[in-house]
Amino acid sequence: MPELPEVETTRRGLAPHLVGRSVVALTIRQPALRWPIPHELKRHLPGQRIVSIERRAKYLLVHTEPGSALLHLGMSGTLRVLPAATPIGAHDHIDWHLDSGQVLRYTDPRRFGCQLWQARADTHPLLAGLGPEPLSDAFNGDVLWLRSRGRSASVKTFLMDQAVVVGVGNIYASEALFAAGIHPKRAAGAVSRERYARLAEEVKRILAYAIARGGTTLRDFISPDGLPGYFEQELFVYGREAEPCRVCATPIRSIVLGQRSTFFCTRCQH
């Protein structure tokens, strides 16, 4: 479900309800997520006051004095703040009971998400190898160009590599490549420096715009406030196979790259 804009939308929706509150207790109904829930989280989190909530890549970092909870939504996860008495649904795996009388509820049918823990001074191994944030100055066309030299994998697969740049998932990879006029199947090492400059600009523009629109709603993405995202109607290629290109009316094509559906326009992208 979530790419960077959806995770950022979640962060912004959660922050007013979480920051300054204390976690009274945890209820773990389903511990078998992408990774087992570590004992450290169960031991350290209850009783702690939440200092801040940050996003790194698609992880949410909930900071407390002794350390931070790392939350990932996987493909189908949602986090919402609800009244404590809200009935439990089939895939409501974890509740953080807050001193406000509300619960932070983690729901995830496919269970590809996770809740992990790192001590305050540590960097979790899963965060250690991540590339730059796409909306930061550390990310630009030269970063893409330098890292792509000699690489034969497709530029779309390369763009989705979280060691290259974080936060660009399957939807926004197709959208950014369309906006930059680059064929998704082109070898990453065969894209020029100038075209990578354009691609980096489009990644920034599209992600920033998607955040401003509250993320993409495909199936059932909802923000912590229960509102849907409004970016879906802005998609140019994703999910539009055989529909006319919004620029040139050529039917949008779909192929599979790296086992992920990929959408592009044969006329606009080379």
Add this chain to the structure above:
DNA sequence: ACTTTAGCCTGTCGGC
């Protein structure tokens, strides 16, 4: 060092 594949899960949808 890079690339590809398998696998983690459940729900939904389309075809028969």
Add this chain to the structure above:
DNA sequence: TGCCGACAGGCTAAAG
């Protein structure tokens, strides 16, 4: 109706 396969917004580990 129901069954079955394909597919779904992510990511890691292992194999090649």
